[in-house]
Structures are given as C-alpha cells and as structure tokens.
Amino acid sequence: xxxxxxxxxxYLESFTEFEKSxxxxxxxxxxxxxEDAFARFCQTGFPTTRDEDxxxxxxxxxxxxxFSLAEKGKGRVSDSDLKPWRVEDAxxxxxxxxxxxxxDLSALGTLPAxxxxxxxxEAIAKNPSALEAHLGRHLDIQRDAFSxxxxxxxxDGVFVHVARGATLDQPIHLxxxxxxxxxxxxxxxxxxxxxxxxxxxTVIEEYISLGGGTVFCNSATELIAGDNAHVSHYMIERExxxxxNISTLRVQLGRSTNxxxxxxxxxxxxxxxxxxxxxxxxxxxxxxxxxxxxxxxxHLDNYMHVEHASPHCASRQFYNGILDGHAHGVFHGRIVVxxxxxxxxxxxxxRNLLLSDDAQIDTKPQLEIYADDVxxxxxxxxxxxxxxxxxxxxxxxIDEVSARRCLLMAFAGECLDRMKPGAARDHSERLxxxxxxxxxxxxxxxxxSKGKAPRNWEEVG
Amino acid sequence: xxxxxxxxxxxxxAGHEILKGIDLTINAGEVHSIMGPNxxxxxxxxxxxxxxxxxxxxxxxxxxxxxxxxxxxxxxxxCEGVFLAFQYPVEIPGIGNTYFLRSAxxxxxxxxxxxxxxxxxxxxxxREKLKLLEMDDKLINRSVNEGFSGGEKKRNEILQMAILxxxxxxxxxxxxGLDIDALRIVAxxxxxxxxxxxAMLVVTHYQRLLNYIxxxxxxxxxxxxxVRSGGPELALELEDKGYxxxxxxxxxxxxx
Numbered sequence: 001x002x003x004x005x006x007x008x009x010x011y012l013e014s015f016t017e018f019e020k021s022x023x024x025x026x027x028x029x030x031x032x033x034x035e036d037a038f039a040r041f042c043q044t045g046f047p048t049t050r051d052e053d054x055x056x057x058x059x060x061x062x063x064x065x066x067f068s069l070a071e072k073g074k075g076r077v078s079d080s081d082l083k084p085w086r087v088e089d090a091x092x093x094x095x096x097x098x099x100x101x102x103x104d105l106s107a108l109g110t111l112p113a114x115x116x117x118x119x120x121x122e123a124i125a126k127n128p129s130a131l132e133a134h135l136g137r138h139l140d141i142q143r144d145a146f147s148x149x150x151x152x153x154x155x156d157g158v159f160v161h162v163a164r165g166a167t168l169d170q171p172i173h174l175x176x177x178x179x180x181x182x183x184x185x186x187x188x189x190x191x192x193x194x195x196x197x198x199x200x201x202t203v204i205e206e207y208i209s210l211g212g213g214t215v216f217c218n219s220a221t222e223l224i225a226g227d228n229a230h231v232s233h234y235m236i237e238r239e240x241x242x243x244x245n246i247s248t249l250r251v252q253l254g255r256s257t258n259x260x261x262x263x264x265x266x267x268x269x270x271x272x273x274x275x276x277x278x279x280x281x282x283x284x285x286x287x288x289x290x291x292x293x294x295x296x297x298x299h300l301d302n303y304m305h306v307e308h309a310s311p312h313c314a315s316r317q318f319y320n321g322i323l324d325g326h327a328h329g330v331f332h333g334r335i336v337v338x339x340x341x342x343x344x345x346x347x348x349x350x351r352n353l354l355l356s357d358d359a360q361i362d363t364k365p366q367l368e369i370y371a372d373d374v375x376x377x378x379x380x381x382x383x384x385x386x387x388x389x390x391x392x393x394x395x396x397x398i399d400e401v402s403a404r405r406c407l408l409m410a411f412a413g414e415c416l417d418r419m420k421p422g423a424a425r426d427h428s429e430r431l432x433x434x435x436x437x438x439x440x441x442x443x444x445x446x447x448x449s450k451g452k453a454p455r456n457w458e459e460v461g
Numbered sequence: 462x463x464x465x466x467x468x469x470x471x472x473x474x475a476g477h478e479i480l481k482g483i484d485l486t487i488n489a490g491e492v493h494s495i496m497g498p499n500x501x502x503x504x505x506x507x508x509x510x511x512x513x514x515x516x517x518x519x520x521x522x523x524x525x526x527x528x529x530x531x532x533x534x535x536x537x538x539x540c541e542g543v544f545l546a547f548q549y550p551v552e553i554p555g556i557g558n559t560y561f562l563r564s565a566x567x568x569x570x571x572x573x574x575x576x577x578x579x580x581x582x583x584x585x586x587x588r589e590k591l592k593l594l595e596m597d598d599k600l601i602n603r604s605v606n607e608g609f610s611g612g613e614k615k616r617n618e619i620l621q622m623a624i625l626x627x628x629x630x631x632x633x634x635x636x637x638g639l640d641i642d643a644l645r646i647v648a649x650x651x652x653x654x655x656x657x658x659x660a661m662l663v664v665t666h667y668q669r670l671l672n673y674i675x676x677x678x679x680x681x682x683x684x685x686x687x688v689r690s691g692g693p694e695l696a697l698e699l700e701d702k703g704y705x706x707x708x709x710x711x712x713x714x715x716x717x
Contacts, residue, residue, distance in 0.1 A: 392551040395511045396565035396621065397539035397572070406564070410555025410604075 008042050010066040014186075015152060018069060027128050030154070033136045037151035044145045053143075056330040056362040057272060057301040062244050067186035067216050069153070070098035075179035077210060079105060082175070085208055089423040091170035092117050094158055097177045099187030101156050114166035115201075116159075120190055123159035130161065135192050138222045139250045144274070146246045150188045150220040157190040157219075160203065164196040164226070171202040171234075171424040178239060181213030189219040193233075197226040197254075202424050203233050207247075207268070209240040216244040227255040227281060234424050235275075236431065238267040241296055248274040253313075255281030262419055263290035263319075264428055265300045266435045276305040279313035279341075290319040291415040293435055294327030294359075295442065301330035304348075308341040308374075317348040320415050322408060323359035324439055333378060334366040341371050348378040353385065353411055355439070405440035412436060462527055464489045464660050465510075465629055470521035472502075472509055479505045481685035482521070489628070490657040494671055495664045496696060497682035498704040503664045504548060506682070507633040510662070511545035512538045526628065539565075540572035542628030546618035546635050553605040558617075559587065561605050562624055569625060590623045594650050612643035619650040630654070631662045636670035648673030668700035683711045 015038050025031050046063040047054040075097040082105060086093060094117065095105035101119035108117060123131055141148040158174050176189055193203055207217060217239070225231050237245055245268040253259055261275050277286045292300040300323075306315045321329040331350040352361045365378035385407055393403035412432050419425040465487040472480035479502045487493050497503050509516050510523070512535040523530040530538060553561070559580075567577040578586075584601075591598060594616045606614050615635055622630050632651065636644055651674050655661070663674055671679075671693065679695040680687045683704070688711040689695065699707070 386551075388551045389553050391511075391513055391535060392547065392553065393561070393565075394535035395539055395545055395547075396561070396625065397536050397568040398564055399536045399568065400534070402564070402568070403536075406556055406561075407553070410553065413555045 008045055011041070011149070014067075014069055018153060018155075025124060025154075027124070029132055030124065030128070030135070034152050034154060037136075037141045037148045040141050041145055041148040041152060044148070046145055053303065053332070056328075056332070056364075057270075057299065059270070059272075061270060062216055065184045065214060065216070067184045070100070070185050070187055072100060074098065075100075075177070077102070077105065077177055077179060081210055082177070085175060085206070087171065087173040087204060087423060087427045089170050090173040090204075091168050093173045093175065094119070095175045095177060096156065096189060098179055098185070099156055099176075099189055112166060114163040115168060116161045117172060118159055120157040120159045120192060121155060131159065131192060134194060134222060134224055136222075138224070138252050138278075139220055139248065140276070144248065146218050146272075147220055147248050150190060150218050150248070153188040154190045155188070157192070159191075160193045162195045162199045162201050165198045167199065168201040171204050171422070173204045174206065176205070176207045176217065176219070178207075178209045178211075178215040178217060178243065180211030181215050184214040184216065186216040186218065189217070191219070191221040193221065193223040195223075195225050195229040195231050198228045199226065200230045202231070202422065204236060204424055204427070205234065205247075206236040206238065207245060208238050209243055209267075212240050212242055214242060214244075215239070218246045220248045221250065223249065223251045223259070225251065225253050225257040225259050228257065229254065230258045232260045232262065232420060232424065234428065235261070235263045235273065236428070237265045237271055237273070238431070240267065240269070241298065242269050243267070244270045246272045246274075249276065251275075251277040251286070253277060253279045253281060253284040253286060256283040257281060258285045260287040260289065260418075260420070262415070262428070263292070263302065264431065265290070265292035265294070265302070266431060268298065268300070270299045272301045272303065274303045274305070276307070277315070278307040278309055279315060280309045282310045282312050284310065284313045286313075286315045287418060288315065288317040289415055289418045291321075291412055291432065292319070292329055293322045293412070293439065294329055295324040295439060296327065297325065298327045300327070302332065303330075304333045306333075306335045306346065308335070308337040308344040308346060311340065311342045311344070313341065314345040315347070317350075318415065318418060319350045320411060321350070321352040321361055322355065322411065322436075322439070323352065323361060324355035324442065326356075326358045327360070329359075329361045331361070331363045331380070332366065333364070335368070335376060335378075337369040337371050337374050337376065339370040342373045344371060344374040344376070346374070346376045350380040351411075351414075352380070352382045353408070354382060355385065401440050405436055408436045408440060409433065463487060464526060466522075466524040468522045470506075470509070470523065471519045472505055473517045473519050474505060474515070478519070479685055480509070483685075483687060485680065485687065487629070487660045487662065489660050491678065492655065492661045492663065492674065492676045493678045493680065494676040494696065495662065495680050495682050496666070496668070496699060498708065499666065501682045502685045503666075503682055504633055507545055507548075507631045507662075507664050510538075510543060510629075510631050511535060512543075536568065539625075540569050544622050544625055544627030544630045546615075546622060546630065546632045548633040548637065550606050550614040550618055552607045552609070554607050556605050558603055558605055559584070559601050562587065562621060565621070566624055587624065590620055593623060593653060594620045595646050596620060611638040612640065615639060615647055616643065616650070619647055623650065623654060628658065629660050629662065631664065633664045634666060635663075636665055636667065644670065645673065668696045671696045681707055683708050686711070
C-alpha cells in the first residue's frame with residue numbers, strides 16, 4: 001500500500017504547516033485533541049474495501065490525491081452569486097467559503113439572547129470553555145479515519161448554542177461553498193451544535209460548488225440534544241459531480257429527546273454520508289430519514305450507525321434511493337442495541353428505484369443486539385418505475401416526462417412527508433422537484449446504453 | 462367521416478398474433494359492444510386503441526377522427542379524445558387523486574388550446590362528478606386507486622371519464638368484479654355520458670352489463686377476428702347459448 005504511505009506524508013506536511021500557522025490552536029486541550037487525532041489517522045490511513053464499513057465504497061481516488069488546505073481569502077464569492085442558494089425565512093444564514101466563515105456574506109438576523117450562533121473559529125478565540133465539554137468528545141476518531149482527519153484540522157465551522165427552553169421557529173442555514181480549485185484542495189468544516197434542555201430548533205447544512213475542480217470536503221458535526229429537546233437536522237449535498245464529500249453527523253440524544261436527521265444527496269461525485277446517533281437518554285426518539293438521487297457516475301454511500309444505549313428508545317430509519325445512469329448507491333444500516341437498552345424499538349427501511357440497467361445499489365442491514373427484550377425490523381426493496389403506472393398516467397393525457405417526474409416525486413415524497421412542515425421542508429421540496437425534473441428529462445432510458453461504461457471512482461484520481 | 466375506422470388490424474403480443482384482421486367502424490353517438498370468450502383478443506384491441514406500446518401492430522390502419530391513431534403516443538391519443546377505462550386500474554401511491562385528475566384535464570385542455578383550470582374551479586366540478594358516481598368525498602384526498610375496493614376502482618375510472626370528456630370511451634370489462642349495486646351506479650354513470658358527439662366501445666365477457674348499457678351494435682370476437690355483428694339481440698343469444706356454437710361456426714369454414 002505505497003499510495004497510503006505517500007498520502008499520509010502529504011497530510012503530515014499539511015498538518016505541520018497547519019500547526020505552525022495562525023490556524024493552529026494555543027489551547028492545550030484542543031492541541032492535544034488535534035495531535036491525538038492526527039496520530040490516529042497516521043496509524044490507520046484511509047480505509048480500503050477490505051474494511052467492512054467501506055466494503056462498497058472505494059476511497060482510493062481520495063487516498064491517491066495530494067490535497068492541500070485551502071488558502072485563506074482566495075475564494076471570490078459575491079452576495080449575488082449566493083442569491084439562488086439562500087433559504088427564504090431562515091433565522092440565520094452563515095456562509096463558509098472554502099471552509100472559512102465569511103461574515104460579509106452571512107446574515108445573523110436578530111436572534112434572541114438565548115441563542116448564540118457564531119463561527120467555530122470565533123468561539124475558540126472568545127469562549128473556549130463553552131466548547132471544551134463537547135468538542136471532540138462524541139465523534140469516534142478511533143473507528144473512522146475521516147473523523148480523525150477532520151478533528152486534526154479543526155479550525156472553522158459553526159458553533160450553535162441554544163439555551164434551555166428556547167425555541168427557534170425558523171431554520172439556521174449553514175451554506176458551505178467550494179470555489180474553483182486550481183489544484184486539489186481539501187476543507188474540514190467542523191460544527192458543534194448544542195441544544196440545551198427543552199429547546200426546539202432546525203439546522204440545515206448545505207454543501208454547494210461555485211466552480212469546479214478537485215475538492216475534498218470532509219465535514220463533521222457534533223449535535224448534542226439535551227433532555228426533551230426537539231431538533232431537526234438537514235444535510236443537503238448539492239456539489240459538483242467531481243467533488244468528494246465525506247460528512248459525519250454524530251448526534252447525542254438525551255432523555256426524551258426527539259431528533260430528526262434528514263439527508264438529501266442530490267450532488268457530489270463520491271459521497272459518503274455518515275449518520276451516527278447515540279440514544280443515550282431513556283425514551284429518546286430518533287428519525288433517520290434520507291433521499292439519495294444519483295445519475296452519471298455518482299457514488300452515494302449512506303452509512304447509518306444507530307446506537308441504542310438506553311431503555312425505551314425508538315429509532316426509525318427510512319432511506320429512499322433513485323439511481324440512474326451508472327450511479328452507485330449504498331445503504332448500510334447498522335443498529336447496535338446495548339445490553340441495558342431494553343424495550344428498544346428500532347426499524348429500518350431502504351427502498352430503491354433503479355432507472356437504468358447500469359445503476360447499482362448495495363443495501364446491507366447489520367443488527368447487533370445485546371439486550372433481550374427489543375423489537376428490531378429491517379427491510380429493503382429494489383425496483384424500477386412501474387410501466388403500468390406510467391402507461392396509466394399517459395393514457396390520461398399526461399406526457400411521458402411529466403408522468404415520470406410524477407412517479408419519481410411520489411417515491412421521493414415519502415421522505416418529504418416525514419419532514420415537519422416549515423421553511424426547511426419547503427426548501428427541500430423545491431430542490432427535489434427541480435432535481436427530479438432534470439432526471440425525468442434525461443429519461444427515457446428505455447434505450448439501452450451502448451458502448452463502454454464511463455470510468456468509475458476506483459479508476460479516477 | 463366516421464369517428465373510428467379500424468381496417469385489417471393485425472397485432473402481435475410477445476411474438477404471438479392476437480388480432481388477425483379486425484375491421485370496425487364506429488360513428489359518433491354510437492355505442493358498440495365487443496363480446497367474446499377469454500383470450501379472443503378483446504382487451505388487446507382496447508389496449509391498442511389506448512396506444513400501449515408493448516402491443517405491436519403488424520398490419521392495418523386505425524383512423525381516429527381522420528387522423529392516424531397508430532402514430533400517436535398514449536398521451537396524444539388521450540388528448541385527441543380516446544379514453545380507456547382499465548380492466549385493472551393501477552394503484553399509484555403518493556400521487557393524489559385530485560392532483561392527478563387536474564393534471565390530466567389540464568394537459569388535455571392545453572392540447573386543445575383551452576385555458577388551464579385552477580384548483581378553485583376544478584374542485585366544485587370534481588365534487589359534482591363524485592356525486593354522479595355516488596363516491597365518497599374522502600376520495601378527493603386519497604392517492605390514485607390506493608386501497609380502493611374493486612368497485613371503487615371501476616367507479617373511479619368512470620369518474621375520470623366524466624371529467625375528461627373523451628370523444629371515444631373504451632370500457633374494458635368495466636363490469637367484471639362488480640356487485641349489482643355497483644354495476645347499476647357505473648352503468649348509470651356511463652349512460653349519463655352518452656351523447657351524439659361521443660362514441661363508446663364496451664368490451665365485455667358477459668351480457669349482464671348490456672342490460673344497463675344498451676348498445677347499438679354488438680360484435681363477437683373469436684380468435685382475433687370479428688365473426689359476427691348484429692344488434693343488441695345478438696348479446697342475448699350469446700347469453701342463452703354461450704360462446705361454444707359461435708366458436709364452432711367460426712372454425713367450420715376452415716375445416717371444409
């Protein structure tokens with residue numbers, strides 16, 4: 001594995017420079033966290049397909065590329081560039097360009113005193129003690145090399161703190177923008193979202209590209225939900241088709257919390273979406289809902305790791321996939337029920353539509369149950385657009401493209417139905433609508449593809 | 462000019478010839494019935510008229526309102542005024558009945574150069590037609606045919622026909638699976654749509670439906686050919702004697 005060794009050396013260079021530069025932290029606890037994480041990354045290197053967690057996703061295209069950290073202030077983005085990407089009615093909009101917070105492009109609105117939203121960099125500089133109890137305490141850097149790498153390079157991202165009892169009606173929108181990359185570039189956004197007891201809020205993390213190039217975005221979010229908190233988190237991936245996007249959401253659920261994680265993977269080239277909730281408090285409920293839509297040679301991998309650590313908790317996983325062209329989707333649903341987590345009720349469903357002969361889905365449930373009084377179910381389906389339904393709609397006068405879009409929308413609508421009504425859901429609905437219209441227009445793929453398949457991710461890079 | 466002219470129609474399904482030379486002319490205002498034993502090709506004819514692409518026309522011609530129907534996609538045929546009431550209506554979870562029907566109506570209106578109808582105008586009309594078919598208002602909010610009983614599905618087909626107002630309605634075994642009450646409701650719905658501008662082709666295995674929807678002409682289809690045509694009395698004769706004699710008769714000339 002010479003490639004692995006080479007690339008760790010290139011990261012070593014980046015890390016040494018990162019530590020020397022102003023970006024490196026002077027806080028001993030943070031410095032130790034980063035050094036430990038980097039050491040762990042050097043030990044393990046990038047995962048291979050021999051690793052069970054990465055069986056269906058080959059990241060050698062990432063491992064082989066020498067990425068360097070984005071230079072500061074290089075990315076040129078204006079307010080008007082971002083206009084089409086804004087979410088209407090957001091409580092706050094934070095924009096990050098190539099990993100750096102941009103106050104000039106952000107709008108923090110007028111937030112109640114009980115809510116503080118600022119860049120992680122600013123939070124580290126001004127009030128590090130508010131972070132220390134949580135930052136890096138939840139994410140598993142031992143098991144996951146990408147989380148270790150992200151932790152090593154903690155610099156910027158968002159810090160949200162919602163004080164006990166506070167309610168935010170409108171979503172917080174975090175927009176991560178990649179600009180044109182001349183040479184391969186990496187960013188490691190890091191977010192810490194703390195919702196104290198009895199709070200209610202919605203956060204949208206959205207990743208987009210303004211200009212192409214080889215970009216590796218490796219984000220990690222730690223979300224802590226205090227007792228009785230109701231939180232919705234949206235991860236929306238809309239980057240260019242040549243982007244690498246690895247994202248990890250680690251959720252810590254307190255007693256009687258209700259957290260919903262919604263993922264929409266519409267863009268990106270090689271995408272890995274890790275969702276790792278730990279139901280730590282009794283009676284916690286977690287919804288893990290997702291839609292992934294791929295075409296071309298997109299690779300969209302969803303890795304769910306749902307940990308039941310307390311009794312009387314319920315988790316619901318619903319992922320729908322629509323794959324066209326040579327797209328490859330993965331759904332890996334791991335449920336771990338700890339010894340004391342009696343009366344666990346865990347459910348998992350993955351439904352897939354394959355629109356072409358060359359599209360592929362790997363779906364895998366993985367249940368590890370150490371308690372003896374639990375209810376765990378899982379199911380997966382793979383199908384095509386029903387010709388009967390298509391003909392039925394067309395026989396009533398609806399043209400083929402609209403009929404296909406209708407049927408795709410009906411399939412995707414299951415995911416929308418699980419989102420709470422509001423601005424975040426409206427935003428998601430609009431994006432899905434637009435995206436499925438393009439997919440429906442590219443059909444009918446009834447004509448079988450001819451010639452050689454385009455390169456896949458294993459051969460790129 | 463006749464509304465529908467079928468000339469020497471030959472159709473293959475999955476490599477087998479199902480229709481072996483059909484000639485049939487239907488004028489506006491007429492109700493024709495096609496009867497025949499199982500496997501005679503009745504449903505194939507209905508599907509071809511609705512332009513199902515899996516059915517391969519190997520010879521012949523169909524003119525609809527003077528235009529070549531075989532050149533039309535299913536949606537174009539529908540916009541031109543062909544409507545098929547399905548033998549097995551399809552359940553489509555996730556698409557609301559109202560949204561579906563309004564989309565269909567507007568697609569057809571747009572094709573005909575009419576203004577699209579907004580929800581405010583559509584809903585009262587929809588409710589009115591629901592009453593005609595004695596259907597529950599709650600169907601407005603349900604997904605297309607999802608969880609409907611067999612009778613509800615068939616009524617829903619006629620409801621769609623009432624809203625889309627086709628020139629030619631093809632009813633494919635609309636009576637099968639209906640109890641007598643549902644049959645009466647469906648038939649009265651169909652009868653209310655009879656008009657001098659609209660033709661109907663009622664495909665059925667049993668004569669029962671024809672007690673309620675009295676046709677002007679009855680054709681008997683056996684082994685892919687129309688072997689006999691007549692008035693409504695032919696249906697009664699078939700009910701009496703069954704299909705055996707007519708099948709035997711159809712085969713007879715070949716064996717001589």
